[in-house]
Amino acid sequence: MAFTLTVNGETHSIDADEDTPLLYVLRDELKLHGAKYGCGVGQCGACTVLRDGAPLRSCFVPAASLGGQAITTLEGLRGPGGALHPLQRAFLDEQAGQCAYCIPGMILAAEALLRVKPDPTEAEIRTALDANLCRCGSHNRIVRAIQRAAKERQG
Template sequence: MTTALTVNGKRVAVTSTPDTPLLYVLRDELALNGAKYGCGAGQCGACTVLCDGRALRSCFVPVRTLAGRSITTIEGLRGPKGGLHRLQKAFLDQQAAQCGYCTAGMIMGAAALLREKPRPTEEDVRTALSANLCRCGTHNRIVHAVLRAAEAQHG
C-alpha cells in the first residue's frame, strides 16, 4: 500500500507500512535525515517538521494519518533564491547550535511560530519552544536567533 504526501513541495508516494511513524519514512525511505530521533514519544522536539505549516512531532505520528498533507522538513526550508532561510541564517549568526542535535527541530518549531505570529515577543518564543529540549543549554541563543529572524522578516 502506498501513501501519497507532499514533502518539501514534491508529491511522493511512500511504501512504508501505514503505521510507520513519519520520522522513519522521512529518514529511511526519503533519505531526509534532518529530523532526528530523540525520545520516540513526541516529548523532546528533535523530530519536529511542519505539517501544513504547523509544528508536528514526526516520531510517533503514523504516516497513514498524513495522506494528502504537505510536510516540510529542515531540508525543504528555503530562503530567497533557494538560499538559507532567515531562521537558519539567524541560528548561524547567533551561534545557536552546539552539538546540533536539536537544531532542526528548534528551527522548524520556530518557523511554525513565525508563521502564526510574525512579530513574537521573547516570551512567545520561549513558550513556543519550551517543549523542544536542548542538552547543550543554548536556549538563550536560540531565543535570540528566533527574535533576530523575526526582525529580519520585518526589518
C-alpha cells in the same frame, strides 16, 4: 501498504507499513535527515516537522495518516534563490547550535511561531519552544536567533 505524501512540495509514493512513523519514512525512504530521533514518544522535539505549517512530532505519527497534508522538513525551508532560510542564517549568526541535535526541531517550531506571530516577545518564543529540549543549554542563543530572524523578516 502504498500511500502518497507531499513533503517539501513534492509528492512521493511510499510503500511502507501503515503504522510506520513519519520520521522513519522521512529518514529511511526519502533520505531527509534533518528530523532526528530523540525520544520516540514525541516529548523532546528533535523530530519536529511542519504539517500544514504547524509543528508535528514525526516520531510517533503514522506516515500513512498524513496523505493530503503538506509536510515541511528542515530541508524544505529555503530563502530567496535557494539561499539559507532567514532562521537558518540567524541560528548560524548567533551560534545557537552547540551540538545542533535539537536545532532542526527548534528552527521548525520557530518557523511555525513566526508564521502566526511575526514579532513575538521573548516570552512567546520561550513558550513556543517549551516542548523542544536542548540538552546543551543553548536556549538564550536560540531565543536571540529567533528574535534576529523576526526582525530580518520585518525588513
